[in-house]
Amino acid sequence: MGSLIDKLRSGPFGPSRFPYRRFGLALALGLAGGTLFAFARLPLPWMLGAMTICTLAALLRAPVGAPPIIRPPMSAIIGVMLGSGFSPSILANIGGWVPTLIGLVVFMIACGVTVVAYFRLVGGYDWTTSFFSGMPGGLVEMVTYGEERGGDARVIALVHSSRILMVVMTLPFAIQWIEGVAINRAAGSVSITNAPLSTWGWLIGCAVVGVYVGRLLRLPASVLLGPMLASALVHLSGLSDFKPPFEVINVAQLVLGVVIGCRFAGTASATVMRILALSVGSTIILLCWMTGFAYVVSRFSSYDMESLVLAYSPGGLAEMSLIAVSLHAEVAFVAAHHVVRVFLVMISAPLLFKIIGQPAGSPPPAD
Numbered sequence: 001m002g003s004l005i006d007k008l009r010s011g012p013f014g015p016s017r018f019p020y021r022r023f024g025l026a027l028a029l030g031l032a033g034g035t036l037f038a039f040a041r042l043p044l045p046w047m048l049g050a051m052t053i054c055t056l057a058a059l060l061r062a063p064v065g066a067p068p069i070i071r072p073p074m075s076a077i078i079g080v081m082l083g084s085g086f087s088p089s090i091l092a093n094i095g096g097w098v099p100t101l102i103g104l105v106v107f108m109i110a111c112g113v114t115v116v117a118y119f120r121l122v123g124g125y126d127w128t129t130s131f132f133s134g135m136p137g138g139l140v141e142m143v144t145y146g147e148e149r150g151g152d153a154r155v156i157a158l159v160h161s162s163r164i165l166m167v168v169m170t171l172p173f174a175i176q177w178i179e180g181v182a183i184n185r186a187a188g189s190v191s192i193t194n195a196p197l198s199t200w201g202w203l204i205g206c207a208v209v210g211v212y213v214g215r216l217l218r219l220p221a222s223v224l225l226g227p228m229l230a231s232a233l234v235h236l237s238g239l240s241d242f243k244p245p246f247e248v249i250n251v252a253q254l255v256l257g258v259v260i261g262c263r264f265a266g267t268a269s270a271t272v273m274r275i276l277a278l279s280v281g282s283t284i285i286l287l288c289w290m291t292g293f294a295y296v297v298s299r300f301s302s303y304d305m306e307s308l309v310l311a312y313s314p315g316g317l318a319e320m321s322l323i324a325v326s327l328h329a330e331v332a333f334v335a336a337h338h339v340v341r342v343f344l345v346m347i348s349a350p351l352l353f354k355i356i357g358q359p360a361g362s363p364p365p366a367d
Contacts, residue, residue, distance in 0.1 A: 022065035029053045030258040047253035054261025066262040072223040074252040076207040079224040081244045082321045083231025085331030096302050103297035110289050111136040115282050123278045133159040136314055137345045145350050161263045162279035167315035192245040202242045206230040286314040311337035
């Protein structure tokens with residue numbers, strides 16, 4: 001018994017490793033922010049409200065924190081929910097994705113070239129840090145690649161976190177204002193009180209099997225993509241049309257918002273503010289490219305600009321897919337483009353870095 005207690009205490013949820021007080025405070029603040037956003041009928045209230053209040057708390061050096069072990073279960077739930085947006089009719093539309101995927105590749109090249117140059121010339125970071133900070137996607141992968149090659153992992157992580165934060169904080173409001181639609185619909189279509197036992201079985205089964213297979217196949221963002229693919233196969237095959245209860249999805253969004261907001265905790269305010277300021281410029285560049293490509297590609301494909309904006313958005317897969325759900329957009333289309341983006345960046349970034357090397361005559365980093 002004593003050895004079991006010792007193992008529990010030294011495990012990931014042991015009091016010496018899991019910041020219960022800081023996470024509890026972050027959850028309380030996130031719940032308050034989500035409730036406020038929901039009351040004000042703002043877009044994606046549980047995620048954006050929690051993200052906003054926890055970001056402010058982190059910048060004000062409040063004792064908040066969200067350990068990495070918290071995010072995977074929530075990501076798995078979101079993945080299952082995204083997979084439930086796939087249906088057999090989707091297969092008939094895949095052929096229409098060819099022009100939009102070609103546009104996505106060109107879009108990624110344009111974003112990579114301009115944003116890497118921006119962080120090198122304007123931000124003054126070294127070449128390695130600038131390169132992996134400017135790649136359009138894959139926070140974990142870019143931090144890992146950059147650190148292995150001598151880049152500043154902290155800067156790369158904060159730059160990508162800031163990008164996701166700013167895109168998620170601005171795009172829903174812009175769409176809601178421009179399109180005149182409300183982005184506050186619950187992601188799930190059934191309540192916990194009405195969900196049959198089979199729903200819970202499919203939800204847990206797709207999450208567990210998806211995570212296992214995703215890690216086995218070494219998928220990027222395996223905890224999200226694995227369950228999404230498992231759920232998509234269940235729905236595409238017609239085995240079930242279950243939908244996760246919206247209360248569960250709201251909790252997952254709340255925790256996701258808390259985790260994103262708490263990424264800035266423990267970092268010097270001056271460092272965070274400088275990176276946030278630089279990220280404003282890089283995000284504007286990305287959003288300009290996104291808007292331009294979405295408009296052009298919409299003229300040569302069957303998809304409207306709204307769907308293409310979500311598909312090309314430089315935000316995170318989970319976050320943009322949640323917005324697609326709220327807008328009743330084709331989740332499979334949006335999610336598939338973000339999956340392709342993550343895959344291409346993950347595969348091409350280290351190869352391109354090796355091929356390009358240190359550019360001749362590149363200016364030295366700013367002091």
